[in-house]
Amino acid sequence: MASVSEQFLANLSWKSWAQAKDLQKRILFMLGVLIVYRLGTYIPLPGINATAMQALAQQYGGKGILAMFNMVSGGALERMSIFVLNLMPYISASIIVQLMSAISPHFMALKKEGDSGKRKLAQYTRYGTVALASFQALAMSSALMMQPNVVFDPGLFFHISTLVTIVGSTLFLMWLGEQITNRGIGNGSSMIIYAGIMANLPRSIFRTLELGRTGGVSSSQMILTVGFAVAIIAFIVFMERAYRKVIVQYPKRQVGQRVYAGEQTYMPFKLNASGVLSPIFAATLLGFFKLLGNWPLLQTVPVVSTIFSVLFSDRGPIGLLVQTMLIVFFAFFYTTIVFNPDETAENLRKNGAFIPGYRPGIMTRDYFIYLLNRLTVIGAGYIAFVVIMPDLMNIIFDLNFPFQGTSFLISVSVSLELISQVHSYIISHQYKSLLRRSEPLKGANQNL
Numbered sequence: 101m102a103s104v105s106e107q108f109l110a111n112l113s114w115k116s117w118a119q120a121k122d123l124q125k126r127i128l129f130m131l132g133v134l135i136v137y138r139l140g141t142y143i144p145l146p147g148i149n150a151t152a153m154q155a156l157a158q159q160y161g162g163k164g165i166l167a168m169f170n171m172v173s174g175g176a177l178e179r180m181s182i183f184v185l186n187l188m189p190y191i192s193a194s195i196i197v198q199l200m201s202a203i204s205p206h207f208m209a210l211k212k213e214g215d216s217g218k219r220k221l222a223q224y225t226r227y228g229t230v231a232l233a234s235f236q237a238l239a240m241s242s243a244l245m246m247q248p249n250v251v252f253d254p255g256l257f258f259h260i261s262t263l264v265t266i267v268g269s270t271l272f273l274m275w276l277g278e279q280i281t282n283r284g285i286g287n288g289s290s291m292i293i294y295a296g297i298m299a300n301l302p303r304s305i306f307r308t309l310e311l312g313r314t315g316g317v318s319s320s321q322m323i324l325t326v327g328f329a330v331a332i333i334a335f336i337v338f339m340e341r342a343y344r345k346v347i348v349q350y351p352k353r354q355v356g357q358r359v360y361a362g363e364q365t366y367m368p369f370k371l372n373a374s375g376v377l378s379p380i381f382a383a384t385l386l387g388f389f390k391l392l393g394n395w396p397l398l399q400t401v402p403v404v405s406t407i408f409s410v411l412f413s414d415r416g417p418i419g420l421l422v423q424t425m426l427i428v429f430f431a432f433f434y435t436t437i438v439f440n441p442d443e444t445a446e447n448l449r450k451n452g453a454f455i456p457g458y459r460p461g462i463m464t465r466d467y468f469i470y471l472l473n474r475l476t477v478i479g480a481g482y483i484a485f486v487v488i489m490p491d492l493m494n495i496i497f498d499l500n501f502p503f504q505g506t507s508f509l510i511s512v513s514v515s516l517e518l519i520s521q522v523h524s525y526i527i528s529h530q531y532k533s534l535l536r537r538s539e540p541l542k543g544a545n546q547n548l
Contacts, residue, residue, distance in 0.1 A: 123285075123525040130284030133276050134295045140183045140269065141176040141296070146261050152249040153180045173296050180244075182269040185236055186296065187289050190274045191384050193228030195430075197221055198437060229274060230267060236388070237266035285521045286514070290376070294514040297507045328493060332486060332505075336512040339482045342371040344475060350453050369471060372479040374434040376513045379487050379506045381434075382426035420491060424484045431480035441468035483509065 144150055157170065157178035170177040173186040200207040201221065210217035241262040245254040273292065280288030312322045345366040445465040454460045458467045487505035 120526055123522065126283065126285050126525075127522075130280050130286075130291065133280055133284065134291065137183070137273065137276060137292055137295060138299060140273075141173065141181045141299075142179065143182050145180050145182060145184070145265055147252050147258050148180045148244070149250055149252060150179065152247075154178060156247055156250060170300075175300055176296070182265050183273055184240070185233060185266055185270050187270070187273055187277060187292060188384050188387065189233040189236060189270050190225070190229045190277075190289065191380060192232050192388060193225045195381050195384070196228055197225045199433075202433070202437070226271075226274070229270065232388075233267045233270040234263060237263045240266070285525075286518055290510070290514050290517070293380070293510060297511050301511075328490075329508075332489065332508055333512055336486060336509060337516065339371060339479075340513055340516055344369040344371070344471065346471070347456055348448065348453050349456050350451070369475055370479075371475055372431075372482060373438055373472075373476065374431045374479065374483075376506075376510045377434050378427050378430035378480070379483055379509055381430040382423055382487075383506055385426060386423060420488055424488060427484045427487060428480040431483060432476050435472060435476045435479075439468075439472060441465045441472065444468060 144153075157180075173183065176183045176186065197207070201211045202208070207221070207224075210220050213220075238259065241259050244250050244262075245258065251258055277288030277292050280286070280291050282288075284291070308322075308325065312319070346369060348365050348367055350363050350365070442465055445461060445468060448454065448464060449460040455464050455467060458464045486509050490505045490508070
């Protein structure tokens, strides 16, 4: 079976592209929004010494969680721009709301109310975004004032200006993501994060090649780095396309005087149902606790400060283990949100369909739970492997690998999703054109 990319290239032609006016408008709108976002990553926070901030970022943010946040934000962290938090407060608020939707009766009732409940949950997410962005802005301003020569005029005014600027820019970025979702292509939040990663990609490649040219990295390490990058990309593409087919049998049925023969179809169960959200959730939570550990009040308590530094270390074995556990947890958690075994089994029963070998109802539901748990174990293991492996390669082989595992996963996954979305728009436009051409023929037959 041809992949989405192969189908896309087979159906792509200048004529089909030129006729898809709606697709062109959506792509141009998305590019315009992403240009606005990239310009915002170069606007510094008021009162920041850019030279001292860049030196501080190179000292503390070369590896680990801080490097991942800097890459995801498109370099906004090292420049301490107004988009320094990117969409991380919004993602954290989404995690909290989704967790509450699984454990709180009030939130569960809102989830079942349809569009009105979704609007209410979205409103709660926005309130949570403001609260988390405010807390992180205050923590960041306090941490910056503790560093020498980074802030020109430390004090209350710097706290207030940083709070207002970061919260306002985070909400503006959240709004831009919603506009891409509604009027562009794909998920807006994913596209903004994807744009930040892609913007840093040429610089990372050039920096690695420069190290090889100047002798900072040996030729064997360069070959190993390139080979590992190609292998991990191929592995991600293979795993993202993997799915399990579950056969669904429809019995023979009669509608009026017409009898329809029984037929078989299948339900595709993706190996990685949670997509890139589980590593993003895990990294966001780790970054939040790392920022909390730098809070001046917690620094005054040695025991608490030591616990935070050990559990949420960038490169320590315990920190990697905590990150892996969070990825596995969020993979299982998000899979239970996107797929409801009870609802799916009930829908099959109402339509008269069944899984061969399993009775409709409870047995079918139990089979879905059994299958989903095992697929999620493999999917969560794959995600954790991709995220952790670059750090392990750096430790074991003493490499200076320029990319983070999370950025690899996001860039490849979103690229595949973007290709699939564009392919769907082109195919949909071709079908609409075919239907419009067939309408005059249909009217002529009716006149005859």
